[in-house]
Amino acid sequence: MEQIPVAFNTHGQHHQTRKRADFPVVLHARERGKSAHETKQMTTAQTVGAVSSEAKEWYAVDRQAIDRNVRRLQARIAQATKEGRWGKVRALQRLLTHSHSGKVLAVRRVTENKGKKTPGVDQEIWDTPEKKTQAVHELRRRGYQPQPLRRVYILKSDGKTMRPLGIPTMKDRAMQALHLLALDPAAETMADKNSYGFRQQRSCADAIQQCFVALTKANTQWILEGDIRSCFDKISHDLAYGSCPNGSRHSPKVAEIWVHG
Secondary structure, eight states: OBBBOOBBOTTBBOOOOOOOTTHHHHHHHHHOOOOOOHHHHHHHHHHHHHOOHHHHHHHOOOOOHHHHHHHHHHHHHHHHHHHHHHHHHHHHHHHHHHHHHHHHHHHHHHHHHTTTTTOOOOOOOOOHHHHHHHHHOOOSSSOOOOOOOOOEEEEEESSSSSSEEOOOOHHHHHHHHHHHHHHHHHHHHHOOOOOOTTOTOOOOOHOOOOOOHHHHOOOOOOOOOOOOOHHHHOOOHHHHHHHHHHHHGGGGHHHHHHHOO
């Protein structure tokens, strides 16, 4: 490979030798509209050694296009839910859960959060581009069976008692994330406008504001506060199935994945 000779300036400083083959790679990547970060990733991967086809496929993912495709389908699901067109809702949900964009986004969400290095019972984590690409291809409902949870115990806020915590496998987490993309638009459209727990784009501050608005406009005498013991441990699965968006019209398999993971 041809090299550029060392060049000296008048101040006695010199620049290091640089391989001429670097420039076409960078220019070609810039011509294809890639960002500086993506170009750096590609150049680094090529200088380290041969890159597998799975890694190239993962690096070639257009994140903005993936997000845009998923948002477009979610908007259509929400609109169909408002109109009560449950057949179209199911068709769009199936389209989203079978789409490449939905699968890539689901894998990204479970591999880019705080629990990405925490394995399940299979002791497997997706920490390489090859594993992530393989996970996208294997994320299918046909023949899918969830694995048992890995049980661990963590301290509660009081620092004395222990709370059990179940950790799903990476594949179960990705499957949950994938179907959440399809379920969430319908659920958010049908949900109570004044519920704030486990809701996207809502926080405790929103609940406080709603309490202020409600209490200043009414002659309120009682305020009830309740805490259900072991709510998620003893919740009825039959009730959860019936609470799925569009009720009994929803796919039983999707409902099973939503409840059990």
